[in-house]
Amino acid sequence: MAPSQDMNAFQELLRSSKNIIAVAGAGLSAASGIPTFRGAGGMWRKYDAMSLATPEGFYENPSLVWQFYHYRRETAIRANPNKAHRALSAFSLASFRDHIAPEATFTLITQNVDGLSPRSDQEIREKYPIDPSPPDQSRPRPTLIEMHGRLFDVVCTDRKCRHREFNTTSPICEALSGTEELVEQGANDPEIDIAALPRCPKCGSLARPGVVWFGETPHRLRLIDELVDEADLCLVIGTSSTVQPAASYADDVEANGGKVAVFNLERSEGDSDAHYRFLGPCEETIPTALG
Ligand code: BJW
Ligand code: ZN
Numbered sequence: 001m002a003p004s005q006d007m008n009a010f011q012e013l014l015r016s017s018k019n020i021i022a023v024a025g026a027g028l029s030a031a032s033g034i035p036t037f038r039g040a041g042g043m044w045r046k047y048d049a050m051s052l053a054t055p056e057g058f059y060e061n062p063s064l065v066w067q068f069y070h071y072r073r074e075t076a077i078r079a080n081p082n083k084a085h086r087a088l089s090a091f092s093l094a095s096f097r098d099h100i101a102p103e104a105t106f107t108l109i110t111q112n113v114d115g116l117s118p119r120s121d122q123e124i125r126e127k128y129p130i131d132p133s134p135p136d137q138s139r140p141r142p143t144l145i146e147m148h149g150r151l152f153d154v155v156c157t158d159r160k161c162r163h164r165e166f167n168t169t170s171p172i173c174e175a176l177s178g179t180e181e182l183v184e185q186g187a188n189d190p191e192i193d194i195a196a197l198p199r200c201p202k203c204g205s206l207a208r209p210g211v212v213w214f215g216e217t218p219h220r221l222r223l224i225d226e227l228v229d230e231a232d233l234c235l236v237i238g239t240s241s242t243v244q245p246a247a248s249y250a251d252d253v254e255a256n257g258g259k260v261a262v263f264n265l266e267r268s269e270g271d272s273d274a275h276y277r278f279l280g281p282c283e284e285t286i287p288t289a290l291g
Pocket of ligand 2: 156157158161162163200201202203204205
């Protein structure tokens with residue numbers, strides 16, 4: 001059966017669901033000016049963003065990959081959470097829960113590394129300073145999981161050290177300063193000496209962005225598997241659903257008898273199996289759906 005577009009029926013389902021998860025991707029941050037990975041937004045200078053988001057890409061050309069992440073950091077620092085981030089943050093706060101079952105839980109599992117969801121959560125909590133922990137939970141669940149890491153984490157590449165720290169310094173190092181302005185470079189990309197790239201403050205080795213590249217293990221997978229197992233409703237927001245393991249969470253929820261609702265600008269992988277599908281900008285559909 002084709003997915004329903006009945007918003008009232010979806011909201012009724014939302015009110016009666018007990019364990020809700022949302023799996024989000026780059027489309028959630030698109031209205032904040034953060035480029036997506038695939039399709040129109042997926043190029044940086046002359047490169048496919050995907051070819052740079054790999055361990056092989058980094059070790060082959062750390063200067064280029066650091067320029068890509070420096071650009072991403074500078075973009076994210078200047079961006080602000082949009083209406084969809086804010087609606088999700090409000091939804092996750094206990095006192096906003098009167099429209100769902102009192103013992104219901106909600107966790108946003110985001111693939112995004114831009115920090116806009118945690119910033120949005122922080123802003124909402126400052127505005128409404130209340131206890132964010134939902135009542136009567138036998139086992140407290142996190143309200144947000146950043147499964148592909150964070151742009152502002154910086155990690156030592158030395159296997160014995162692996163020092164990790166949260167670092168929002170702008171620019172992260174002098175040598176990268178201004179490279180975010182360069183476009184269409186290709187053959188003329190600046191070559192930054194490895195010694196001038198970000199270094200580990202503990203041992204001095206080359207540092208890398210604290211994000212999860214292809215072939216690496218995403219964060220908190222065991223906890224995510226538990227949440228997916230328990231979920232009776234899964235919202236899939238602004239993701240192409242092409243990257244594993246996140247791409248299979250909706251199918252897993254459905255296989256367990258739960259319901260799935262997809263919110264995307266356009267058709268996406270596997271969305272014809274969803275119970276609900278709301279096509280359009282999620283900065284419009286999500287505030288309506290959760291409002
Ligand atoms: C809007 C909108 C608006 C736009 N409103 N919508 C099985 C088969 C084959 C391969 C594999 C497999 N299992 C695992 C793999 C390997 C691999 C993989 O999935 N490869 C596929 C490409 C086939 N996966 C991995 O390697 C992962 N690790 C792993 O599997 O470890 C093994 C393991 C698993 C389980 C247990 C134990 C061990 C790691 C994946 C890491 C992905 N990393 C990146 C880069 C992160 C750092 C960085 O940001 O630079 O993560 S890649 C990139 O893709 C990024 C994203 O988080 C991720 C997903 O992309 P996303 O968010 O969906 O973006 P887009 O651009 O694709 O889509 C945007 C969508 O938004 C579109 O649909 C638009 O329409 C929509 N949109 N504006 C609403 N306003
Ligand atoms: Zn180190």
